[in-house]
Amino acid sequence: MIEVNLWSGLRHVTGGATVVEVEGATVGAVLDALVAAHPGLAPFIEAGVSVAVDGEIITGDRFAEVPDGAEVFLMQRLKGG
Amino acid sequence: MAKDDVKQAYKLVGTRVLRPDGLDKVTGRARYGADFAMPGMLYGAVARSPHAHARIVSIDASKALALDGVKAVVTRADLPEGLTGEDWNLQENAMAGEVALYDGHAVAAVAATSALLAKDAARLIEVDYEVLPHVTDVDEAMKPDAPVIRPGAADHTVPDGMPPNVVKYFEFGRGDVEAGFAQADLVRERTYRTEATHQGYIEPQACVGQLGSDGKGEMWVTTQGQWYVRKMCADLLGLGVAQLRVTPSEIGGGFGGKTTVFMEPLSLALSRKAGGRPVKLVMDRAEVLRATGPTASASMDVKIGMKADGTMTAARAEFRMQGGAFPGSPVNEALECAFAPYKLAAVEHIGYDVLANRPKAAAYRAPGAPMGAFAAESLIDEMARELGLDPIELRLLNVVEEGDRSSYGPKFKRIGLREVLEATKVHPNFSVPLGPNQGRGVATGFWFNYNGDTSVSMAIAEDGTAQVAVGTPDIGGGRASIGLMVAETLGVPYEAVRINVVETGALGINEPTHGSRATFATGKAAVLATEQATREMCRRAAADWGIDPDAVEWVEGAAQPAGPNAGKFPPMSIAEIAGNMSNTGGPIAGHWEGVPRGVGASFGTHVADVEVDPETGRVTVLRYLVVQDAGRAIQPDYVEGQYQGGAVQGIGWALNEGYVYGADGRLQNAGFLDYRIPVASDLPMIDTVIVEVPNPGHPFGVRGVGETGITPPLPAIANAVAAATGVRLADLPMNPPRVLAAIRSRMDD
Amino acid sequence: MTTIRVTTEVNGDRVEFLADPRETLLDVLRDKLGLTGSKEGCGTGDCGACSVLLDGRLVSSCLVLGVEAEGRKVETIEGMAPGEELHPLQRKFLEHAALQCGFCTPGFLVASKALLERNPDPTEEEVRYWLAGNLCRCTGYDKIVRAVLDAAAEMRGAG
Numbered sequence: 001m002i003e004v005n006l007w008s009g010l011r012h013v014t015g016g017a018t019v020v021e022v023e024g025a026t027v028g029a030v031l032d033a034l035v036a037a038h039p040g041l042a043p044f045i046e047a048g049v050s051v052a053v054d055g056e057i058i059t060g061d062r063f064a065e066v067p068d069g070a071e072v073f074l075m076q077r078l079k080g081g
Numbered sequence: 082m083a084k085d086d087v088k089q090a091y092k093l094v095g096t097r098v099l100r101p102d103g104l105d106k107v108t109g110r111a112r113y114g115a116d117f118a119m120p121g122m123l124y125g126a127v128a129r130s131p132h133a134h135a136r137i138v139s140i141d142a143s144k145a146l147a148l149d150g151v152k153a154v155v156t157r158a159d160l161p162e163g164l165t166g167e168d169w170n171l172q173e174n175a176m177a178g179e180v181a182l183y184d185g186h187a188v189a190a191v192a193a194t195s196a197l198l199a200k201d202a203a204r205l206i207e208v209d210y211e212v213l214p215h216v217t218d219v220d221e222a223m224k225p226d227a228p229v230i231r232p233g234a235a236d237h238t239v240p241d242g243m244p245p246n247v248v249k250y251f252e253f254g255r256g257d258v259e260a261g262f263a264q265a266d267l268v269r270e271r272t273y274r275t276e277a278t279h280q281g282y283i284e285p286q287a288c289v290g291q292l293g294s295d296g297k298g299e300m301w302v303t304t305q306g307q308w309y310v311r312k313m314c315a316d317l318l319g320l321g322v323a324q325l326r327v328t329p330s331e332i333g334g335g336f337g338g339k340t341t342v343f344m345e346p347l348s349l350a351l352s353r354k355a356g357g358r359p360v361k362l363v364m365d366r367a368e369v370l371r372a373t374g375p376t377a378s379a380s381m382d383v384k385i386g387m388k389a390d391g392t393m394t395a396a397r398a399e400f401r402m403q404g405g406a407f408p409g410s411p412v413n414e415a416l417e418c419a420f421a422p423y424k425l426a427a428v429e430h431i432g433y434d435v436l437a438n439r440p441k442a443a444a445y446r447a448p449g450a451p452m453g454a455f456a457a458e459s460l461i462d463e464m465a466r467e468l469g470l471d472p473i474e475l476r477l478l479n480v481v482e483e484g485d486r487s488s489y490g491p492k493f494k495r496i497g498l499r500e501v502l503e504a505t506k507v508h509p510n511f512s513v514p515l516g517p518n519q520g521r522g523v524a525t526g527f528w529f530n531y532n533g534d535t536s537v538s539m540a541i542a543e544d545g546t547a548q549v550a551v552g553t554p555d556i557g558g559g560r561a562s563i564g565l566m567v568a569e570t571l572g573v574p575y576e577a578v579r580i581n582v583v584e585t586g587a588l589g590i591n592e593p594t595h596g597s598r599a600t601f602a603t604g605k606a607a608v609l610a611t612e613q614a615t616r617e618m619c620r621r622a623a624a625d626w627g628i629d630p631d632a633v634e635w636v637e638g639a640a641q642p643a644g645p646n647a648g649k650f651p652p653m654s655i656a657e658i659a660g661n662m663s664n665t666g667g668p669i670a671g672h673w674e675g676v677p678r679g680v681g682a683s684f685g686t687h688v689a690d691v692e693v694d695p696e697t698g699r700v701t702v703l704r705y706l707v708v709q710d711a712g713r714a715i716q717p718d719y720v721e722g723q724y725q726g727g728a729v730q731g732i733g734w735a736l737n738e739g740y741v742y743g744a745d746g747r748l749q750n751a752g753f754l755d756y757r758i759p760v761a762s763d764l765p766m767i768d769t770v771i772v773e774v775p776n777p778g779h780p781f782g783v784r785g786v787g788e789t790g791i792t793p794p795l796p797a798i799a800n801a802v803a804a805a806t807g808v809r810l811a812d813l814p815m816n817p818p819r820v821l822a823a824i825r826s827r828m829d830d
Numbered sequence: 831m832t833t834i835r836v837t838t839e840v841n842g843d844r845v846e847f848l849a850d851p852r853e854t855l856l857d858v859l860r861d862k863l864g865l866t867g868s869k870e871g872c873g874t875g876d877c878g879a880c881s882v883l884l885d886g887r888l889v890s891s892c893l894v895l896g897v898e899a900e901g902r903k904v905e906t907i908e909g910m911a912p913g914e915e916l917h918p919l920q921r922k923f924l925e926h927a928a929l930q931c932g933f934c935t936p937g938f939l940v941a942s943k944a945l946l947e948r949n950p951d952p953t954e955e956e957v958r959y960w961l962a963g964n965l966c967r968c969t970g971y972d973k974i975v976r977a978v979l980d981a982a983a984e985m986r987g988a989g
């Protein structure tokens with residue numbers, strides 16, 4: 001089980017939840033499971049997100065591993081200058 | 082990679098070698114964007130809207146086309162329809178469709194046989210406008226009755242009932258902020274404003290584009306990212322991406338502003354229309370300021386609670402930013418960075434991305450972070466003074482360290498903020514006595530750093546020297562740092578490695594030199610590519626010796642048996658293996674593609690000493706100190722250079738720079754005379770301390786150094802001005818009239 | 831279009847070109863003579879990237895017309911190190927890492943050379959004021975000023 005911490009602005013599409021428990025061994029699986037649990041998340045995730053897994057911000061790699069029990073945060077996709 | 086794997090002692094890494102492109106750059110030979118010329122080349126010019134907001138009723142180019150030597154005119158009608166999302170935004174920004182959205186917005190472009198003729202022709206293009214009401218200020222743009230810039234532009238993030246120019250909404254945080262404020266001994270809430278600034282690279286945008294009717298094209302361009310240019314131009318023109326070949330020139334500064342396209346697609350559209358002749362487009366300075374991407378302007382509310390000892394109990398930020406007539410201001414990044422240096426149990430962030438009649442913002446060095454730092458660090462400084470606390474001790478009391486939860490959510494990996502603060506405290510600048518009208522300001526800043534798509538290829542030449550093909554243009558010594566890392570890994574002299582920044586046809590996709598990523602990501606990829614080549618060289622030696630390849634290791638530029646059991650063979654040097662490669666299986670190369678993992682965030686603390694002239698309001702920077710964690714300084718000169726350059730850009734932003742729009746919505750200061758960036762006589766030497774807390778995610782411990790340095794100067798200068806004058810300026814820039822007015826209003830109290 | 835025939839001397843070589851009377855000396859150097867080392871950062875005299883010496887005087891070549899070069903001597907960055915040896919300023923700029931993007935560098939070198947010809951022993955303040963017409967957005971000027979002071983010291987020692 002992975003606990004995914006959402007940003008609080010997503011409450012209105014998750015029925016108020018800001019932490020969602022899903023199954024998934026990769027970033028992609030976790031994102032898909034999030035959308036399955038809360039279809040309202042789909043446009044947010046499609047617009048591009050970064051996922052922090054145990055403190056490492058991962059952008060653009062759906063196959064990155066998510067160890068069981070990892071701390072996962074969903075973040076808006078980062079940009080750099 | 083475990084922390085202990087980050088080696089501590091190197092032959093080359095950390096030395097102050099000369100940059101390999103240096104000779105070309107001190108002799109005038111280096112070719113920048115405007116230095117290319119092609120046989121048969123035409124020159125382009127762009128006609129731009131003089132209005133902040135106007136419907137384009139008609140465009141008549143007949144007088145321009147009647148000029149002898151004018152070969153093509155393009156308008157939006159020459160670009161494909163049906164684009165969506167950011168592609169549409171980029172296309173609309175490159176050339177207005179139905180409505181000109183800001184002063185300087187392109188409406189038509191022309192190609193002719195000389196640059197002067199093209200400019201004459203552009204002036205002859207007649208555009209009939211119906212002027213519309215406009216808005217350029219972010220707070221004005223959020224009012225319910227503000228002119229609506231693009232109805233229906235809000236995306237899925239925006240809750241119902243928001244003003245129509247709000248196109249994105251952000252909300253994140255944790256804990257009970259109200260309870261946190263209730264626990265505090267001191268709670269303060271303030272509003273801060275920053276004006277838009279420009280990256281101010283000295284080299285204007287420039288390109289030569291060539292596109293045939295077969296859909297194949299080439300471009301030579303000054304850019305931070307040739308693959309980004311290729312993809313954007315191809316999408317905007319409806320081309321197959323791989324049919325366009327983009328070669329980057331040397332780049333005369335970018336700072337984020339050259340990670341996107343403006344007039345580049347127009348050179349291709351003009352070329353296609355002019356029978357495939359190459360078309361050169363070079364912006365002038367006024368075009369750069371009016372119609373490339375400055376940063377956002379911001380209006381920011383911050384509220385912080387502190388115990389009497391300085392412990393922060395809760396923080397709240399509500400930021401509004403306009404990034405021009407398109408979505409994409411860095412409000413989210415500003416929020417994420419604002420409180421990042423501090424341990425907080427309760428924190429709330431709210432952000433609004435707002436449209437206004439200004440050019441489409443582009444990234445500018447740590448996008449958003451300087452504004453967020455200005456707001457948060459100004460208020461922290463004010464509260465520290467009120468509580469009588471030392472600014473460094475207050476920061477050490479709340480400092481984030483490895484394992485602490487960041488203000489934006491995830492826990493930090495290994496970071497070096499504590500080390501930075503400790504190094505600041507003991508620096509001699511921090512104890513220089515100050516005189517009358519002088520003040521010292523301290524501020525801290527943060528940037529994530531970044532990795533991104535990276536593809537690097539290296540190959541061994543016949544004599545054992547090495548070539549490395551990288552996709553990240555060298556803006557500030559990148560070739561030197563990558564060359565040092567490759568030479569160190571290969572065990573050869575630095576001079577034996579040539580780093581080539583290559584065109585799009587030569588590698589897989591690479592993101593630009595942005596996000597402080599070149600030394601981290603390209604460097605890591607280059608090291609991994611080099612290790613692939615050394616493995617192959619070990620394999621060849623093993624085959625020659627008739628032993629198992631695993632029994633061979635690479636040591637100081639040679640293959641050698643890994644241990645006494647592997648057999649007794651003299652080391653086989655890289656020159657020997659390379660000289661023989663055509664007889665032992667052919668070319669030896671290595672490459673690495675991917676998104677390098679293990680980004681290390683970085684923090685910096687700046688100390689500014691200023692003197693304020695009470696008669697004129699002029700602020701003079703007396704001393705300036707940058708202390709920042711580099712992880713590892715591969716070539717310290719260029720690390721210091723990044724620190725100094727970032728600090729001075731921030732000093733300009735704090736004191737002088739800012740877009741000035743008239744009541745008519747036109748930019749009033751579209752030139753270097755009135756948009757005044759710091760000059761040599763404005764500044765002291767910029768003192769630097771490189772703190773090295775190695776990043777365990779990089780083979781040499783690199784974090785990335787380009788961006789963090791611009792995050793603390795805005796508040797560091799503001800805090801110093803407050804210390805010198807006793808009045809706090811909450812609006813940037815702190816130019817002499819504003820400072821004088823603030824001093825006078827204090828005297829009136 | 832009427833063009834004017836101009837004869838001038840650039841970096842010691844006699845050159846001839848046809849100039850549109852509206853073309854600047856910078857345009858002519860870059861587009862007609864292939865000397866692209868002088869850069870255009872502003873075109874309005876505010877950045878110094880186009881600095882050249884005209885009869886030994888430091889000018890912004892974007893503010894000089896091409897036809898004004900008639901009968902005069904122009905020195906550009908390309909003439910600063912005519913042989914294999916770099917000018918001490920060029921060498922010191924490299925050694926001090928006084929360039930990042932390098933776009934401002936030709937202008938700074940030409941302007942610094944003009945300074946040291948007038949004042950071989952400038953103070954830091956004199957260097958900063960002399961170079962105030964040259965914009966650099968990358969370096970914060972620190973390493974540039976150090977390079978000029980160091981080159982001056984070396985040239986005094988040599989001379």
Ligand code: FES
Binds near residue numbers: 876890891
């Ligand atoms: S281009 Fe001549 S001063 Fe800027």
Ligand code: FES
Binds near residue numbers: 334967969
């Ligand atoms: S080194 Fe880039 S402008 Fe000076």
